[in-house]
Structures are given as C-alpha cells and as structure tokens.
Amino acid sequence: MTRRRVKEELTGLAFVSPALLWVALFMAFPFLFSIFISVHSWSLLSSTIRYDGLANYDHLFHDPTFYLALKNTFVFAAGNVLGSAVMALVFALLVVRETRASVYFRVIYYLPVVISIIAASSLWVYLYNPSAGPIDGLLNLAGLPSVQWLSSPRLALPSIILMSVWKNAGYYMVIFLAGLKAIPRGYHEAASIDGASAAKTFWRITLPLLKPSIMLVVIMAMINAIQVFAQVYVMTAGGPVGSTMVLVYYLFQEAFVNFRMGYASAVGIVLFVILLLVSLVEFKLLSTDVDYA
Amino acid sequence: MTDGARLQGARWRTLYWWILAVVFAAGTALPFIWMVATSFKTEPDAFAHPLSLVAHPFTLVEYAKLVALEPFGLYFLNSAVAAVSGTLGVLITSTLAGYAVARLRFRSRTVVFFVVLGTMMIPTQVTMIPSFLIMRFLGWINTYWVLTVPYLVSPFGVFIMRQAFSVLPRELEEAAEIDGCGRLRGLWSVFLPNVTTSLATVVIFTFTAIWNDFFWPLVMTSSSRMWTLQVGLASMQNQIPGRWPIIMAGTFLVTLPMLVIFLMFQRYFVQGYVSSGLK
CATH class of the missing domain: 1.10.3720.10 (MetI-like)
Structure with a gap:
C-alpha cells in the first residue's frame, strides 16, 4: 500500500469511529447482552444472577399474560395499520393537487404527527373522560349516555387504536402523496378520455399503481404498532383487567416494576424475532415491485 | 354531456371536496383547540362547558x-x-x-x-x-x-x-x-x-x-x-x-x-x- 492509501484508510476509520463506538456500546453489545440475560434468572431486588437455560422461555410460552399481551398487540397493530392506512390514503387523495387550500390542509392533517406521544395521550385521556371530556359533551349534546371509553375492558383497546390513528395518519399521508405523484399522468388522462368514472379510475388505476406505497405504509405502520408502549403507559396502564396489556408494556412491567430482568429480556427477544419476521416479509413483498412501463 | 352539465358537475365536486377536507381538518384540529381552550378555563368552567372553544372567564391561574x-x-x-x-x-x-x-x-x-x-x-x-x-x-x-x-x-x-x-x-x-x-x-x-x-x-x-x-x-x-x-x-x-x-x-x-x-x-x-x- 502506498502512503496515500494508508492515510485514506486511517482517515476513513477515524471519521466513522464515533458512530462505530456508539453502535458497539449502545446497540450491538446491549443486544448480545440481552440474549445472555434472557437465559438467566436475574433479579434486581435480591441481586441474584443464576444460569437458567431456557427456563424463562419455557415459562413465557406457558404464561397466559404473555399470550394476552401477544393477542392485544396484534389486535392493536391490525386496527392501527388498517385505520391509519385508510385515513392516510383519504387525506392524500384529498390534498394531492397543488392548490393553495391543499397545502394548508396538509399542514393541518400533519399536526398530530409532530407532537409527542405523551402529549397526545395526555390530551386524549381528557377527550375520553366520561364526566368532563369534550367527547362526552358531544354525546350529551346528541342525547346519548356517557361512555366509559378507557375504563371498559371492551372499549379500552379500540379507544387507544382510534387515538393512534388520529396521531399517525398524517405521517403516512406523506408517503401516499409521494406515491400518487410518482404515477405518470398519462394513465389518468387515458382513463378520462375512455370515459371511465372517477370511482372506476380509482379502483382500476390509482390503487393498483399505488401498491408499492401501500406496502411500505402497511409494513412501517405494522413495525411501529408492534412496539406500542407510551399510549398504554399513560392512558390505561395495561388495564382494565389486562384488556390493553401489550408486549412492550409487559416487558416494562416485568423489568422495571417487578425487576425480573431475565424474564423481561426473554419477552424482548421474542419481540425482536416478531419484528424481524415482519421485516423479512416486508423485503419479500416490496421486491415484487410494480412496473409502470 | 353538455359543457353546462360538465361545469355543474365540477362545481359539485369542488363542494364535496371542501366538505370532506373541512370535516377531516376539524377532526384533526379540534382536539388541539380543546386542549388550548381548556388550559385557560377555570375548573368549574371546564366541567360545566367541556365543548366550548373559548374559556369563560379566561384565566392564567392554571398555568401559575x-x-x-x-x-x-x-x-x-x-x-x-x-x-x-x-x-x-x-x-x-x-x-x-x-x-x-x-x-x-x-x-x-x-x-x-x-x-x-x-x-x-x-x-x-x-x-x-x-x-x-x-x-x-x-x-x-x-x-x-x-x-x-x-x-x-x-x-x-x-x-x-x-x-x-x-x-x-x-x-x-x-x-x-x-x-x-x-x-x-x-x-x-x-x-x-x-x-x-x-x-x-x-x-x-x-x-x-x-x-x-x-x-x-x-x-x-x-x-x-x-x-x-x-x-x-x-x-x-x-x-x-x-x-x-x-x-x-x-x-x-x-x-x-x-x-x-x-x-x-x-x-x-x-x-x-x-x-x-x-x-
């Protein structure tokens, strides 16, 4: 190697070293460490650490709360993905044209995305409150009885889904806008010349050509939804009677309330495997792209 | 289709567009407006008028x-x-x-x-x-x-x-x-x-x-x-x-x-x- 090459090599390594060091300390090592913790009985309360093999995983797969959390997580994900994607598509179709009004409506639809999930949750606890909240006010105005949105086991999870759709739809709207703009003009012009109705044009042309954006939105929303935590922490704390217990909240509770680090790490590893599988499906589906030619 | 009918159709579409856009904008923005309004309300006012978009009386006491x-x-x-x-x-x-x-x-x-x-x-x-x-x-x-x-x-x-x-x-x-x-x-x-x-x-x-x-x-x-x-x-x-x-x-x-x-x-x-x- 010439001196120049050696210098280039060293400069490159020096420039990436802060990022690499961080990845090692805050990502790679903790990830490997969490696998290690998950095969130990590791209590912070009694400070005992004992190798336990796969016992944590064995308990996990016989733990009814884990299955409840798994089920709720997927119900939340399904509702959130479907609701967010549909709302986002409706928003995008409404504001896709470059008019002055469209630009203002985009900003409004995007507003809930920029506030923190904690502020949004705090706000919706108020909106949902059955004695002083505005939603209750609307129900009373319509002559309907108050509804226990967050304290009924049947409604708590759907209520969190509704709030999450409100929070997320604007984010996915942006992806749909980019997708809609990528569709060449000629397709819609041709359909219009052939006298196709607006509904027919949407179902037969817009939607099929939007498939890559739809897939992207569904997968991104899915991965985010599976990690749901803050809404549950603020709005219901997993209740009532476990009806909003989700995987990450269960992990949090086991690790930082009950201090069962080994068991909680096993939950984390299962969560990682689920997310990995979802991502793999993503790559498989996204690689079958639409061809405009 | 005559030009007149086409124009009329376009007007209706514009109207529908505005109605939909405004309804969704209200659904998105009303929670924010309620948040701001309630923060300036007194507690009795907030309980008595959860829907009102203006605080009456307006107060900064809750911030204090x-x-x-x-x-x-x-x-x-x-x-x-x-x-x-x-x-x-x-x-x-x-x-x-x-x-x-x-x-x-x-x-x-x-x-x-x-x-x-x-x-x-x-x-x-x-x-x-x-x-x-x-x-x-x-x-x-x-x-x-x-x-x-x-x-x-x-x-x-x-x-x-x-x-x-x-x-x-x-x-x-x-x-x-x-x-x-x-x-x-x-x-x-x-x-x-x-x-x-x-x-x-x-x-x-x-x-x-x-x-x-x-x-x-x-x-x-x-x-x-x-x-x-x-x-x-x-x-x-x-x-x-x-x-x-x-x-x-x-x-x-x-x-x-x-x-x-x-x-x-x-x-x-x-x-x-x-x-x-x-x-």
Whole structure:
C-alpha cells in the first residue's frame, strides 16, 4: 500500500469511529447482552444472577399474560395499520393537487404527527373522560349516555387504536402523496378520455399503481404498532383487567416494576424475532415491485 | 354531456371536496383547540362547558398553579440539554461518518455502513434492559450523562448524510485538492455547503426525536430533578388525575415548542413533497 492509501484508510476509520463506538456500546453489545440475560434468572431486588437455560422461555410460552399481551398487540397493530392506512390514503387523495387550500390542509392533517406521544395521550385521556371530556359533551349534546371509553375492558383497546390513528395518519399521508405523484399522468388522462368514472379510475388505476406505497405504509405502520408502549403507559396502564396489556408494556412491567430482568429480556427477544419476521416479509413483498412501463 | 352539465358537475365536486377536507381538518384540529381552550378555563368552567372553544372567564391561574406544583422549568431545561447536545452531536458524527462512507476509499466502508444501518433494525425496547444495566454499572442513572451521550449518534442521520454526499460530483474532490485542503478542511469548505438541505433535515428529525422521546428517559431517570418534559407530563396524569385545566396547561406547554418548530420548518418535516418539487 502506498502512503496515500494508508492515510485514506486511517482517515476513513477515524471519521466513522464515533458512530462505530456508539453502535458497539449502545446497540450491538446491549443486544448480545440481552440474549445472555434472557437465559438467566436475574433479579434486581435480591441481586441474584443464576444460569437458567431456557427456563424463562419455557415459562413465557406457558404464561397466559404473555399470550394476552401477544393477542392485544396484534389486535392493536391490525386496527392501527388498517385505520391509519385508510385515513392516510383519504387525506392524500384529498390534498394531492397543488392548490393553495391543499397545502394548508396538509399542514393541518400533519399536526398530530409532530407532537409527542405523551402529549397526545395526555390530551386524549381528557377527550375520553366520561364526566368532563369534550367527547362526552358531544354525546350529551346528541342525547346519548356517557361512555366509559378507557375504563371498559371492551372499549379500552379500540379507544387507544382510534387515538393512534388520529396521531399517525398524517405521517403516512406523506408517503401516499409521494406515491400518487410518482404515477405518470398519462394513465389518468387515458382513463378520462375512455370515459371511465372517477370511482372506476380509482379502483382500476390509482390503487393498483399505488401498491408499492401501500406496502411500505402497511409494513412501517405494522413495525411501529408492534412496539406500542407510551399510549398504554399513560392512558390505561395495561388495564382494565389486562384488556390493553401489550408486549412492550409487559416487558416494562416485568423489568422495571417487578425487576425480573431475565424474564423481561426473554419477552424482548421474542419481540425482536416478531419484528424481524415482519421485516423479512416486508423485503419479500416490496421486491415484487410494480412496473409502470 | 353538455359543457353546462360538465361545469355543474365540477362545481359539485369542488363542494364535496371542501366538505370532506373541512370535516377531516376539524377532526384533526379540534382536539388541539380543546386542549388550548381548556388550559385557560377555570375548573368549574371546564366541567360545566367541556365543548366550548373559548374559556369563560379566561384565566392564567392554571398555568401559575402548574409552575408552582411541578418543576416545569427544570423539566424544560433537561429536555433542552438532551435535545440540543444530541442534535449537535448527531450533526457532527453523521457528517463525518456519512462523508467517510460515501467519499473515502477505505476498505471496510461497506461493512461499516451496513453495520450502522443494521442497528436500525434493533428496536430500543429490546435493548432497554441491558442498556439500563450498563448505565447503572457506569453510575450514569439520574445524571446528565444518560440524557446526553446516548443521543450523540443516530444511524438514520448517518444514512441521510451518506445519501447526500454520495450524489455530489467527483469534481469536488479535485477542487478540494487544488485548494490544497486536507480531508477535514475539504469536507468543511467544499462539501458541507452542498448538503445544507440534508443537514437541516437531520437537525429537525433529531431534535424532534429527542424532544419527544419517552421510554429512554423514563427508564434511565427515577429522580424527578432529572426528568424531561415528557416524563414529567406522564407523571402528572397519575399525580393529579381529573384536574383537566392544569393537565391541559402542561400538555400545551410540552406541545408548544414542537408546534412552533413545525410551523416554521414544515417543508422539512414533509420531505415527501420537497423531493416532488413543491417548495
């Protein structure tokens, strides 16, 4: 190697070293460490650490709360993905044209995305409150009885889904806008010349050509939804009677309330495997792209 | 179809468009308006008129109570320390790493890039427990270390900057060389002026992410003097349940900086249309 090459090599390594060091300390090592913790009985309360093999995983797969959390997580994900994607598509179709009004409506639809999930949750606890909240006010105005949105086991999870759709739809709207703009003009012009109705044009042309954006939105929303935590922490704390217990909240509770680090790490590893599988499906589906030619 | 009928149809479509757009805008924006209105209401007013969009009487007393009850100034300071130092750190580390991976011919660059990118696949929830044990081992729990150092690098920032540097023309290296610049000088005076949009995107994205972050500061700080705004606001919900005007005052204060930043820089948030030509 010439001196120049050696210098280039060293400069490159020096420039990436802060990022690499961080990845090692805050990502790679903790990830490997969490696998290690998950095969130990590791209590912070009694400070005992004992190798336990796969016992944590064995308990996990016989733990009814884990299955409840798994089920709720997927119900939340399904509702959130479907609701967010549909709302986002409706928003995008409404504001896709470059008019002055469209630009203002985009900003409004995007507003809930920029506030923190904690502020949004705090706000919706108020909106949902059955004695002083505005939603209750609307129900009373319509002559309907108050509804226990967050304290009924049947409604708590759907209520969190509704709030999450409100929070997320604007984010996915942006992806749909980019997708809609990528569709060449000629397709819609041709359909219009052939006298196709607006509904027919949407179902037969817009939607099929939007498939890559739809897939992207569904997968991104899915991965985010599976990690749901803050809404549950603020709005219901997993209740009532476990009806909003989700995987990450269960992990949090086991690790930082009950201090069962080994068991909680096993939950984390299962969560990682689920997310990995979802991502793999993503790559498989996204690689079958639409061809405009 | 006659021209008249076509025109009439277009008018109806415009009307439907406005109705739909306004209904959805109301659904999106009304919660914000209720939040602001309730924060200026007295408690009896909030209970008696949950739907009213104006406070009657208008009062700032709940804000005064809030500041007396919760050390919001301290939470604000902690959030600002985390977000400002993290954003500066990410700016520097992402620029260096992104530039190196995109423009320097060192042998491990592809591996480095995929290692950094690969960590975006590991959710922080999964590494939270070992991270907590590591921070505890280092004695960083409830210190500013835990609110600053972990935010100094962002794989997403490296990714954005790498994309930005890699599309610049080859001639820039030559220009830097003719000027007799070393790598760092060349990066600063020749390359950086060409990637300002990406730098702005990284700043906005990072600041928002850290300001709004919750799980990390929740786990890593137990003493309220180290809490960020998000952790402080989350605890209010449990400490003073049902006192809506004061809770909405806190929620509005936590939200306000993000709303201001968004309205000032909204085109950077909505990158989707920046790339599609709308400025």
